[in-house]
Each structure stands twice: as C-alpha cells, then as structure tokens.
Amino acid sequence: MSDILDLEPSLSVSVRDTFNIDSHLKVPAFSEPCEFVPAVDEAYQFNADVTLAIIAGFAFNRRVMIQGLHGTGKSTHIEQVAARLNWPCVRLNLDGQISRLDLVGKDAIVIRDNQQVTEFQEGIIPWSLRRPVALIFDEYDAGRPDIMFVIQRILERDGKFTLLDQNQVISPNPNFRMFATSNTIGQGNLNGLYHGAQMLNHAQLDRWDIVTSLNYLPHDDEVNIIKARVPEFTDEKLLNAMVSMAQLTRNGFAVGDLSTLMSPRTVISWAENFQIFKDIQTAFRFAFLNKCSDDEKPLVAEYFQRCFDEELEESYMHLSPTSK
Incomplete structure (x- = not known):
C-alpha cells in the first residue's frame, strides 16, 4: 500500500463543467487517482444542492453532514464527488463494534529484526489527519456516545488531535476533509425505523458547518438509475410501474400508513430478482413484501x-369473515 502523505491537489476544476450544475465555483482536484480514490460511476445522478454542499466541504474545508432516509445514496454521493476530484477517500461505518482504540490507535506486537516488539499502531483518525483524505463517518447517528467525543475536537477546522499514549499533538493536513452521513438528525429513533440510532450531543451537532438532506430522486431519474444498474431489464413500462410502486410506499410511510418503505436499492434488487425468476410478483415478494x-x-x-x-x-x- 503506497503512502499519500505528500500528495497535493494541483488542479482547479469547474463545478459547472464537471458536475453540470449552474455554479461559478471552482474546486481543487488531484491530477491523478490513487488507490484510495473511489471508482467513477458514470450512471450516478447528482443532486444539485447536496453536490454544492459537498463541493463546499472540499473547496473550503467545511464539515458537511448529509441526512436522509436509507437508500438515497448519501455516502455514494460523497464518494462520487471525490472520484471526480481524484480526492483520496476513506469510509468508516460507526457501528456498535467500533471502539476508541479503533479510532485513536493501540499498542500491538510486531516483528522487527526477528524480534517481537511492542509498537503503537495509529487508528483511523490520526492516520487520516496526517494525510490529504476525505474521512467519511457513515451512520454517524449510530456511534456510541463514548466514542463520539473522540471525534468532537477534530470537527473544528483547525482542530488538533492529541495522542495521549504518544505525547503527540497532530495538526491536520491542509487537505484533510471530513464528512458524515446519518439517517436521523440527532433526535434518535423517533419513528422506529432506525433501531440503534442515538441522540446526538447538540454541542457536537453544532460543530458541523453544513447540514443538508438527500431525498429520493424524481421518478424519471430513478428509472434511469435502475436502467443503468440492471441494463438487461428492457421493459420500460414495467420499470416505470415498479418505481411508481416504490413511491407509493414512501408516501404511505410519510403519512404513517406503513412502517417501512422501498428505497432505490430495493427497486434495484426487485429488478435483479425479476431477471432470475421471470415473475414480477415473486421478485417483489423476495425484494420487499x-x-x-x-x-x-x-x-x-x-x-x-x-x-x-x-x-x-x-x-x-x-379481512373479517363478513368482508370476504
């Protein structure tokens, strides 16, 4: 694995030309991709407002949080912006197994000159801070309260990070960037849809410079996404009906009639299942019902x-016996 300590953005690209968004903004970019740069997905559909928020994060070192329902492509949105800027990107899921040692680092036994020695291994936060990477905290609202305070200090743009075990104070790389995605906006699992979501400390939430929401795509854009993901699905009339079905479940969820909904990811699974079973009802049952x-x-x-x-x-x- 190559190190990227010395990489710096050497280009300035137009948001209008690169993302087809009506904006005068220009954003730094790296000239060549490295192993940490996500692959470009040519089929990805950018949301203009969310893209501008992410661009502000890269161009002006703003801390950006994206909130939205599952399957809207929040993390992928950040990765696809990074892919077009050739910006190294590291994605960390804040699940219940992530510990303070994972974030900060720990002593480990390694072999040096055929001898076992104890050596400090940096966690993901100090490793990222030293390098020009975009660090994405996925499922930010699922992080345990005891580890969230580890993150709090680096939410400030010039936030230094203290490694107590090493008596070091790390200053962030000038091209370090920080993003987060969440299903809720810090209020916890209010509607019962996201078990494990925590209430966020408002002092920490206040440190995010930009908070934006990513909703589901318009009908035609979602159809185009699924056509790109499942190119062998050629029945456009059927595909339009599938997306309309998904939108009905989202409307039902919004008014409280349903406790779950179909995300674009579910519709893609439905289309893929149809290619296997050749029956729209069977594929629907397996994907969602x-x-x-x-x-x-x-x-x-x-x-x-x-x-x-x-x-x-x-x-x-x-149904009751009299209604049958």
Whole structure:
C-alpha cells in the first residue's frame, strides 16, 4: 500500500463543467487517482444542492453532514464527488463494534529484526489527519456516545488531535476533509425505523458547518438509475410501474400508513430478482413484501394492484369473515 502523505491537489476544476450544475465555483482536484480514490460511476445522478454542499466541504474545508432516509445514496454521493476530484477517500461505518482504540490507535506486537516488539499502531483518525483524505463517518447517528467525543475536537477546522499514549499533538493536513452521513438528525429513533440510532450531543451537532438532506430522486431519474444498474431489464413500462410502486410506499410511510418503505436499492434488487425468476410478483415478494408486517401486507398489495393491475394473494389477508 503506497503512502499519500505528500500528495497535493494541483488542479482547479469547474463545478459547472464537471458536475453540470449552474455554479461559478471552482474546486481543487488531484491530477491523478490513487488507490484510495473511489471508482467513477458514470450512471450516478447528482443532486444539485447536496453536490454544492459537498463541493463546499472540499473547496473550503467545511464539515458537511448529509441526512436522509436509507437508500438515497448519501455516502455514494460523497464518494462520487471525490472520484471526480481524484480526492483520496476513506469510509468508516460507526457501528456498535467500533471502539476508541479503533479510532485513536493501540499498542500491538510486531516483528522487527526477528524480534517481537511492542509498537503503537495509529487508528483511523490520526492516520487520516496526517494525510490529504476525505474521512467519511457513515451512520454517524449510530456511534456510541463514548466514542463520539473522540471525534468532537477534530470537527473544528483547525482542530488538533492529541495522542495521549504518544505525547503527540497532530495538526491536520491542509487537505484533510471530513464528512458524515446519518439517517436521523440527532433526535434518535423517533419513528422506529432506525433501531440503534442515538441522540446526538447538540454541542457536537453544532460543530458541523453544513447540514443538508438527500431525498429520493424524481421518478424519471430513478428509472434511469435502475436502467443503468440492471441494463438487461428492457421493459420500460414495467420499470416505470415498479418505481411508481416504490413511491407509493414512501408516501404511505410519510403519512404513517406503513412502517417501512422501498428505497432505490430495493427497486434495484426487485429488478435483479425479476431477471432470475421471470415473475414480477415473486421478485417483489423476495425484494420487499416479505419484509413487511402481516398487518401492512394488504395495503402494500393494494398499492401493487394500482400499479400493475394484478392482485396479490396478500390482498385478502386479515379481512373479517363478513368482508370476504
């Protein structure tokens, strides 16, 4: 693995030319990709407002948090901006197993000159701070409270990081950048959809310079995404009905009729399942319907009937004897 300590952005690229967004902004970029730069996804659809927020993070060293429902492509959005800037990018999921030692570092036994010696191994935070990388904290609202305070100091743009075990104070690389994604906005699991989401300390939330939301794509854009992801799916009428079905579940979730919804990721799985089973109902059950509670399946089946003019057997679940 090569080191990237000495890399610096040497180009200035136009946001208008690179992202097709009406903006005068220019953003630094690296001339060549390295192993830490994400691969470019030519099919990715950029949201203009969110892209500008991410661009501000890269160009002006702002701390940017993106909030939104699952499957909207929050982390991928940051990675795809980084990919077009050739900016090294490291993504860390703040799941329940991440510890302070993972973030800060720990002593480890290594072999030096055929001898076992104890050596300090940097965690992801000091490693990233020393380098020109964009550090992305995924599922930021799932981080345990005891590790969130480790992150708090570096949220300030000139925030130095103290390694107590090494008696070192690390100053961030001028091209270090920091981003986060979250399903909630610091209020915890209010609607029951995101178990494990924590309430965030508002003193820490206040340190994020830019907070933006990424919602699901417009109908036609989502259709284009799925066509790009599953190119063998050629029935455009069927695909439009699938996306309409997904949007009905999102509307149902928004008004409290459903406790779950179909993300674009689910629609892609549905399209891929259809290529396997050649039956739209079977593919739908495996991709989404079987994840729903029995109480909600009749309503989902009603949505399906509206979009496909086909009845699912779940339409008749939990009906009273007099209504059958």
